[in-house]
Amino acid sequence: MIELSITSWAEAQSLVKPLRYQVFVIEQKVPEDMEWDEFDEIAWHAIVTADNQTIGTGRLIMHDRIAKIGRMAVQSSRRNQGIGKSILNELIQTAKEKGAQECLLHAQVHAIAFYAKEDFEPHGPIFDEAGIPHVEMRLIL
Ligand SMILES: CC(C)(COP(=O)(O)OP(=O)(O)OC[C@H]1O[C@@H](n2cnc3c(N)ncnc32)[C@H](O)[C@@H]1OP(=O)(O)O)[C@@H](O)C(=O)NCCC(=O)NCCS
Numbered sequence: 001m002i003e004l005s006i007t008s009w010a011e012a013q014s015l016v017k018p019l020r021y022q023v024f025v026i027e028q029k030v031p032e033d034m035e036w037d038e039f040d041e042i043a044w045h046a047i048v049t050a051d052n053q054t055i056g057t058g059r060l061i062m063h064d065r066i067a068k069i070g071r072m073a074v075q076s077s078r079r080n081q082g083i084g085k086s087i088l089n090e091l092i093q094t095a096k097e098k099g100a101q102e103c104l105l106h107a108q109v110h111a112i113a114f115y116a117k118e119d120f121e122p123h124g125p126i127f128d129e130a131g132i133p134h135v136e137m138r139l140i141l
Pocket of ligand 1: 074078080082083117
């Protein structure tokens with residue numbers, strides 16, 4: 001059974017750290033000291049589990065009326081099954097419930113089409129973050 005929940009870092013960290021390490025540090029070669037930051041503590045974390053295993057995650061950070069989405073990751077063997085889309089929609093819904101007027105994210109260039117399907121629009125130039133090309137994308141709520 002696949003379950004999706006939103007929770008605090010205190011509850012999420014032991015569940016999401018192994019997946020983020022695998023996807024970002026191992027697969028995408030993000031330096032480990034860039035993967036963990038002070039925003040995890042204040043973020044809301046989406047966790048998708050299947051058979052007691054974490055297979056997807058993402059986080060939401062509220063800055064006044066702007067909600068920043070990030071750290072979207074789905075286990076490689078579970079991609080293209082709609083899990084990322086469910087996480088993104090749950091984070092957007094959470095942002096609305098917390099009073100956000102806009103969602104913002106830094107999309108890896110390969111994932112622009114994934115976010116565009118949920119109506120995010122690219123803004124500004126491509127820039128480097130952790131050695132990976134990104135573009136800012138926004139969704140007015
Ligand atoms: C990006 C990521 C989270 C997407 O999760 P996913 O579960 O594979 O995505 P979904 O299956 O929910 O895809 C939803 C839709 O987006 C499309 N899509 C997914 N990834 C895509 C990509 N990289 N490029 C273009 N379209 C993509 C799917 O085809 C699907 O389209 P459909 O609704 O028309 O069928 C996942 O590929 C991942 O973890 N990648 C590695 C980490 C990463 O790059 N994170 C993003 C950082 S910005």
